[in-house]
Amino acid sequence: MGDLFLEVQIQNMSSSTVFIQKVLLEPSEMYIGIELNTINQDGEDESTFGTRTFLQSSEGRQYLYHLQLKPEYSEKASAIRELMDVGKLDIVWKRNLGEMPIVQTIQLETEAPFYGNIKLYLEKTPDTVILEEPFHITCKITNCSAKKMKLVLKMCDTASVRWCGNSGRYLGKLPPQSSLCFTLTLLSLKLGLQSISGLRITDKVLRKTYDYDDVANVYVVPSIIKMKC
Incomplete structure (x- = not known):
């Protein structure tokens, strides 16, 4: 990253x-x-x-x-x-x-870092979140290829993290060497250190899908601990 x-x-x-x-x-x-x-x-x-x-x-x-x-x-x-x-x-x-x-x-x-045609990294993510309460992350995508892309985002739930919102979201057109940002909502079902995974981005032009797992980790705590902090 x-x-x-x-x-x-x-x-x-x-x-x-x-x-x-x-x-x-x-x-x-x-x-x-x-x-x-x-x-x-x-x-x-x-x-x-x-x-x-x-x-x-x-x-x-x-x-x-x-x-x-x-x-x-x-x-x-x-x-x-x-x-x-x-x-x-x-x-x-x-x-x-x-x-x-x-x-x-x-x-x-x-x-040299190699990202393929698309580079994805997190612009903003919390370190600590509350169990079963929504939290937000902001992602940034860069088109590293020489061709325009049409991107669609799919979100896949895991055993510990659920995505909130509609999967199959159209992110729009992305010219070469350009970037776009988007915000997503999640909630965690398990305590402790949990991995954010399950992002799938498809380029409709090349009909190619890019999988992103373990893009970040968040520490999940009970609500009573968060209130004391």
Whole structure:
């Protein structure tokens, strides 16, 4: 969906302690990079590793990053077929305090996202919903092909999620490289983490149907818990 989550595992393979001075992700011009290595404590961001900057022998740690493909590249994703430059990762470390730091650079690449003729992703969806009460999601469809489409939406119920409204809804004509948004209503019949599935989009021009399952997850709670929150 244009999002990448990068986990960097760093391990001290030497027999002595090493000091991590900096781990820096520099995304390419196609991506926006977000670090996920801090927590908010009393209004201030603190490192998940605390103030500890050293690694003992054989000790390791994990760094997390969220990379988002910029909209101007997302719209052109169907035309990109080769490896994409994600950016680079700089690890600055040293073996002993006082010595010159060592910079280790890792180039990052990934396969270009391929959406086929249609790309669908969620513009808006709730994280938490109430059991057996309607909630709304907003979807966006992009025509990644070179031909005009005529789209019809069909919604298929699952064991845990029901769609509200008429299935077989006509979404309209969609020119090449254009997008449209629509809002749908659902309700969940089971508690816990539930998957939103069962979207079927048919292009009447090419007579081709695209299936979308597990497009998102929502956490379903009883109404009394939601009221207390």
